[in-house]
Amino acid sequence: LxxxxxxxxxxxxxxxxxxxxxxxxxxxxxxxxxxxxxxxxxxxxVQVDYVALATAERDRRMTSVTSKINRLVEAQDDGDITSDELTELATLREVRTKLRRLDLSMAPDIDWPDM
Structure with a gap:
């Protein structure tokens, strides 16, 4: 380099x-x-490995979403989750599913789901 x-x-x-x-x-x-x-x-x-960069970005987003999901699941398990939090939990689970199913072979042209 x-x-x-x-x-x-x-x-x-x-x-x-x-x-x-x-x-x-x-x-x-x-x-x-x-x-x-x-x-x-x-x-x-320098040859850029866009798939590797997209994979790292997807993993970073998955970690962030999963952390939020875990926090809300704990509130649900404790029996003190609000209706707004239930809606947020469902939305976050949808986002995580979309992230998991992303076609990263099209990198760098990835249509990232809103978080």
Missing amino acids: IIAADKDATKLFPLNCSVVELADTDIPDGFQAGNFTYSNGVIAP
């Missing part, structure tokens, strides 16, 4: 890193440090 780039090498601090000198013509359009790699003389864009 290219973490820094500059035309003036004295501006770089390559602690535990390599420094490579390149001609301006070797720098691809849209180059930005952090979004490109350098290997065997070639600068290439």
Whole structure:
């Protein structure tokens, strides 16, 4: 991963890193440090795993929704759940089901359910 780039090498601090000198013509359009790699003389864009990112986001949302569901189920078990909380519990369970059934293979174009 290219973490820094500059035309003036004295501006770089390559602690535990390599420094490579390149001609301006070797720098691809849209180059930005952090979004490109350098290997065997070639600068290439970082490949983003959108499915992995979507999976992590789905898991984060599932954790949040499940935590809220657990809190409401405890209130229900204790016999002190309100009618508004019962409605919220049903809604949260629907959201969790939608999250579980999401087709993440379409990432990054995911139609996330409202939370």
